[in-house]
Amino acid sequence: MSSTIIEVNRLSKYFGNLKAVDEISFSVNKGEIFGFLGPNGAGKTTTINMLTGLARPSSGSIYIAGEDGIKNIKKVQQLIGIVPDESNLYDEMSGLENLIFCASLYGLDKQKSEKRAKQLLAQFGLDNTGKRPFKAYSKGMKRKLTIAAGIIHQPQILFLDEPTTGIDVESARQIRQLLQELNHQGTTIFLTTHYIEEAERLCHRIGFIVKGKIVRIGQLSELMQDAQKDNIVEFTLETYCTELQNALATEFPETNVTKAEGEKIRISSPERIELMPFMKFFAQNQVPVYEARVIRPSLEDVFVKITGIELSEMKKEREGRKK
Amino acid sequence: MNKLIPFWSILKKDMKNYYLKPPNISWGIIFPIAWTLMFFIRSETAVNIRSILPGVMALSVLFGTTSMLAVTITFERRSRSFERLLLAPISLNLLMLAKTTGAIIFGVINAFIPVIFASFLTDLSNINWIAAFLSVLLIAVTSTFLGLFIAVSVSEVFEAQTFSNFFRFPMMFLCGLFIPIPNLPVVLQPLSFLLPLTYGVDILKTAINQTGFIPPWISFLVLLAFSLFLFLMSTRNIQKKWIY
Ligand SMILES: Nc1ncnc2c1ncn2[C@@H]1O[C@H](COP(=O)(O)OP(=O)(O)O)[C@@H](O)[C@H]1O
Ligand SMILES: [Mg+2]
Numbered sequence: 001m002s003s004t005i006i007e008v009n010r011l012s013k014y015f016g017n018l019k020a021v022d023e024i025s026f027s028v029n030k031g032e033i034f035g036f037l038g039p040n041g042a043g044k045t046t047t048i049n050m051l052t053g054l055a056r057p058s059s060g061s062i063y064i065a066g067e068d069g070i071k072n073i074k075k076v077q078q079l080i081g082i083v084p085d086e087s088n089l090y091d092e093m094s095g096l097e098n099l100i101f102c103a104s105l106y107g108l109d110k111q112k113s114e115k116r117a118k119q120l121l122a123q124f125g126l127d128n129t130g131k132r133p134f135k136a137y138s139k140g141m142k143r144k145l146t147i148a149a150g151i152i153h154q155p156q157i158l159f160l161d162e163p164t165t166g167i168d169v170e171s172a173r174q175i176r177q178l179l180q181e182l183n184h185q186g187t188t189i190f191l192t193t194h195y196i197e198e199a200e201r202l203c204h205r206i207g208f209i210v211k212g213k214i215v216r217i218g219q220l221s222e223l224m225q226d227a228q229k230d231n232i233v234e235f236t237l238e239t240y241c242t243e244l245q246n247a248l249a250t251e252f253p254e255t256n257v258t259k260a261e262g263e264k265i266r267i268s269s270p271e272r273i274e275l276m277p278f279m280k281f282f283a284q285n286q287v288p289v290y291e292a293r294v295i296r297p298s299l300e301d302v303f304v305k306i307t308g309i310e311l312s313e314m315k316k317e318r319e320g321r322k323k
Numbered sequence: 324m325n326k327l328i329p330f331w332s333i334l335k336k337d338m339k340n341y342y343l344k345p346p347n348i349s350w351g352i353i354f355p356i357a358w359t360l361m362f363f364i365r366s367e368t369a370v371n372i373r374s375i376l377p378g379v380m381a382l383s384v385l386f387g388t389t390s391m392l393a394v395t396i397t398f399e400r401r402s403r404s405f406e407r408l409l410l411a412p413i414s415l416n417l418l419m420l421a422k423t424t425g426a427i428i429f430g431v432i433n434a435f436i437p438v439i440f441a442s443f444l445t446d447l448s449n450i451n452w453i454a455a456f457l458s459v460l461l462i463a464v465t466s467t468f469l470g471l472f473i474a475v476s477v478s479e480v481f482e483a484q485t486f487s488n489f490f491r492f493p494m495m496f497l498c499g500l501f502i503p504i505p506n507l508p509v510v511l512q513p514l515s516f517l518l519p520l521t522y523g524v525d526i527l528k529t530a531i532n533q534t535g536f537i538p539p540w541i542s543f544l545v546l547l548a549f550s551l552f553l554f555l556m557s558t559r560n561i562q563k564k565w566i567y
Contacts, residue, residue, distance in 0.1 A: 104332035
């Protein structure tokens with residue numbers, strides 16, 4: 001059995017009347033990759049900021065590696081690495097200088113940190129660019145260097161806020177691989193994401209967070225099992241419209257009707273789905289149907305089912321940061 | 324953990340990234356030189372140069388330090404690299420000392436540029452250099468912390484600049500530099516005593532020309548109190564605003 005390394009109890013953060021984080025409780029086991037999955041504005045960043053000491057909780061408790069994360073945050077900060085949602089290293093300084101500087105903040109002496117920095121640059125495929133200033137890096141390289149800076153002091157726990165948001169596919173793939181390697185070497189990882197595939201590929205356990213609340217938490221396999229009880233059929237139509245979705249929902253109240261990407265509609269039900277009544281319904285309403293497919297539920301379906309959030313909502317990139 | 328490592332490292336980074344950058348060096352040097360020339364050219368006799376020296380030194384420090392933190396903090400806040408420092412396992416006090424030490428050193432160096440000039444033009448014997456150095460140091464500390472206080476109160480670099488002028492210019496005119504305080508309109512006199520620069524200039528006057536009128540030990544205490552107050556207010560504001 002694994003031991004708990006992060007323990008959060010009824011943690012809340014209010015901004016005036018807005019409950020950005022609303023009494024969340026969860027724990028993270030030593031050695032696992034734990035992910036917070038939720039749409040923009042769900043409270044992911046606010047949670048990470050409270051866990052790492054940038055935001056003060058309105059109420060609740062945090063324990064990290066046995067230390068009180070509210071009272072002894074400076075002690076906790078010695079043990080954790082933090083990768084913010086924006087790559088925020090120093091523009092004028094080179095990759096190597098940035099890493100050595102970050103190491104010094106954790107008390108590493110120059111000799112040790114230089115060795116480790118060079119090793120990380122090599123591991124992250126940045127050894128050729130270590131001398132260039134940070135501002136000359138591409139977005140993907142910036143993010144990689146920011147992650148390297150987050151682990152320069154070999155933290156037990158690494159926090160990452162949307163590690164692959166806004167960067168190219170190839171860099172994102174490399175980053176996921178690096179995180180997996182890091183985890184194999186024993187680092188516990190807490191990350192947030194609004195990419196369902198990312199949570200699915202990377203995380204051992206996932207918490208769905210919506211409007212400041214955790215609506216479901218569990219191992220990937222548990223979450224999947226839940227949904228696999230459901231049967232899903234997807235119809236590809238000529239054109240999708242909400243009226244049709246509503247009409248279907250009224251006509252077949254025992255099923256759950258949702259929109260899928262493209263001109264598609266999904267019917268899900270705990271029972272096996274008989275197709276004929278649907279075909280008849282489409283025929284009566286003169287809706288052209290090009291394809292009917294039985295779908296094996298994915299984490300996406302689980303997420304949609306549990307949170308009631310449409311996938312299109314999740315795919316929206318976040319807008320510019322407020323403040 | 325050895326706290327000196329992050330302290331030196333932050334100080335060194337700021338020196339390299341900001342203070343020793345050509346535009347900053349040139350401003351830091353040109354400003355005192357301009358002050359020096361402006362005052363010295365107008366004063367014909369050597370006696371005059373000496374009497375004007377405390378003011379030139381004080382202004383060089385003031386202008387060399389107050390807007391520094393506007394750059395090193397406001398700028399890093401905007402690029403969010405400052406979050407890194409706030410999230411590091413070092414106390415806020417240590418962090419802010421590291422962030423301000425560079426500006427203090429820079430201010431002290433600025434103060435002695437006019438002294439070098441003056442040494443060519445006039446006799447600088449019989450000066451209490453220890454008192455002069457201490458007062459320059461305290462002026463640098465106080466005005467750096469004033470700059471810190473300003474930087475913590477605003478969010479844009481230009482706001483910080485405007486805000487620091489709001490403090491700097493009244494200080495220039497009310498600190499007894501151009502017009503001795505006893506000659507100021509009676510209503511303005513109490514205001515003079517609320518400004519830290521007044522005390523710094525007065526110690527310098529005593530140290531250089533024996534013309535100050537406040538007992539130096541009182542001035543030292545007042546400057547220390549100002550520094551402490553501004554520093555504590557700044558860290559308190561950071562705690563409140565930036566660790567939100
Ligand atoms: N400093 C702040 N002041 C006021 N509201 C905030 C602040 N930070 C975040 N919020 C609000 O709190 C909610 C959660 O935000 P955030 O934690 O950034 O979400 P996520 O990271 O999941 O996108 C949002 O409604 C956001 O507008
Ligand atoms: Mg976020």
